[in-house]
Amino acid sequence: xxxxxxxxxxxxxxxxxxxxxxxxxxxxxxxxxxxxxxxxxxxxxxxxxxxxxxxxxxxxxxxxxxxxxxxxxxxxxxxxxxxxxxxxxxxxxxxxxxxxxxxxxxxxxxxxxxxxxxxxxxxxxxxxxxxxxxxxxxxxxxxxxxxxxxxxxxxxxxxxxxxxxxxxxxxxxxxxxxxxxxxxxxxxxxxxxxxxxxxxxxxxxxxxxxxxxxxxxxxxxxxxxxxxxxxxxxxxxxxxxxxxxxxxxxxxxxxxxxxxxxxxxxxxx
Numbered sequence: 001x002x003x004x005x006x007x008x009x010x011x012x013x014x015x016x017x018x019x020x021x022x023x024x025x026x027x028x029x030x031x032x033x034x035x036x037x038x039x040x041x042x043x044x045x046x047x048x049x050x051x052x053x054x055x056x057x058x059x060x061x062x063x064x065x066x067x068x069x070x071x072x073x074x075x076x077x078x079x080x081x082x083x084x085x086x087x088x089x090x091x092x093x094x095x096x097x098x099x100x101x102x103x104x105x106x107x108x109x110x111x112x113x114x115x116x117x118x119x120x121x122x123x124x125x126x127x128x129x130x131x132x133x134x135x136x137x138x139x140x141x142x143x144x145x146x147x148x149x150x151x152x153x154x155x156x157x158x159x160x161x162x163x164x165x166x167x168x169x170x171x172x173x174x175x176x177x178x179x180x181x182x183x184x185x186x187x188x189x190x191x192x193x194x195x196x197x198x199x200x201x202x203x204x205x206x207x208x209x210x211x212x213x214x215x216x217x218x219x220x221x222x223x224x225x226x227x228x229x230x231x232x233x234x235x236x237x238x239x240x241x242x243x244x245x246x247x248x249x250x251x252x253x254x255x256x257x258x259x260x261x262x263x264x265x266x267x268x269x
Contacts, residue, residue, distance in 0.1 A: 020141050021083045022201045033089050036142075037109035041091065044111035054096040054116065062125055063114050063132075066209075067094035070132045071110065073209035074140055076263060090139070094132075102226060106135035108142070121222050126269060129211035130219045133202030141201060143194045192240050199245060203252050207260035212268035217249040 019026055054060045071092045078086045092110040099115040106112045112135055114128070122128045199216075207213045224242035240248070257268070 018142065020197075021078060021081065021086065022137075022141065022204075023197065033109070037089055037091075040107040040109050040111060044093070044107050044113075047113070048095060048097075052098040054098055057096075059116070059119060060096045062128060063096045064094045066125060066128045066132045066211075067092065067112060067136070069209040069211075070129065070136050070205055073205045073263075074136060077205060077208055077259075080263070102223075104131050104135050106139045108139060110136070110139050112136070112139075121226055122219065123222070126211045126215045127219050129206045129209065130202070130216045133204075133206035133209075133211075134198045135202075136205065137198040137201035138194070141194070141197060143198065147194070196240055196245075196248065199240075199248060200252055203249060203256045204259050207256040207268065208263050208265060210260075210265055210267075210269060213249075213253040213256040214268075216253065217246045220245045220249060 071087075071090075075087055078084070087110075090110040092112075094112045094114070096114050096116060100117040101115045102117045102121055104112070104114040104118055112132070114131070118131060119128070122131060203213045203216055206216070220242055224246070227242065260266075260268075
């Protein structure tokens with residue numbers, strides 16, 4: 001049974017791969033868009049029904065305008081780099097929801113929510129573009145499906161260990177060690193890598209959309225100030241630290257501008 005479980009894990013890891021067009025790297029992904037998108041769209045619609053969606057205001061219109069520009073920039077990049085039709089099943093939608101939480105998120109397939117609580121931190125349209133680029137990047141890179149795939153492997157590993165270990169006391173120690181070890185050693189770094197990847201992809205596409213990538217680091221400086229330094233150590237977090245993000249975004253901004261110039265974008269708002 002132990003050998004069978006290990007063989008199955010290897011099989012999944014080999015066949016469940018998909019290339020990230022922005023990085024060229026092979027990624028762990030067992031779930032096709034045809035599986036992920038309908039589920040995500042349904043959950044998104046349910047969320048909108050259960051929350052107060054802001055309609056018709058200048059802020060709501062800005063969210064939609066920025067989202068459309070970012071999605072259009074992503075499509076231009078994909079078409080130019082040999083991925084025409086990559087977004088054919090995406091159904092972009094951008095909604096502003098009344099909530100004081102400082103957050104925004106994107107579901108697989110392009111369903112995006114901004115909370116009103118993040119707007120004072122964003123400050124302006126370019127700040128919104130920083131957040132929007134990051135969230136759109138999560139959808140472009142299939143991060144939702146990758147997280148589900150990693151969770152599947154984590155569960156299979158736990159089952160395999162429990163089947164292989166016959167002694168109750170040893171099994172209990174395994175479960176405790178496996179739970180902590182797989183979370184801190186695998187799942188949390190996996191999530192932080194996604195956040196870093198989304199930061200870099202998002203910076204690139206916001207620049208192609210005509211927004212100044214230099215503003216991304218400034219946004220995260222404001223995020224840091226808003227948090228008041230109240231954050232867990234990076235190795236215990238799903239996200240990179242604010243300082244890590246600020247340093248990365250500052251370093252990557254010139255390359256994002258250079259990429260935008262390939263699409264005729266030489267000035268930024």
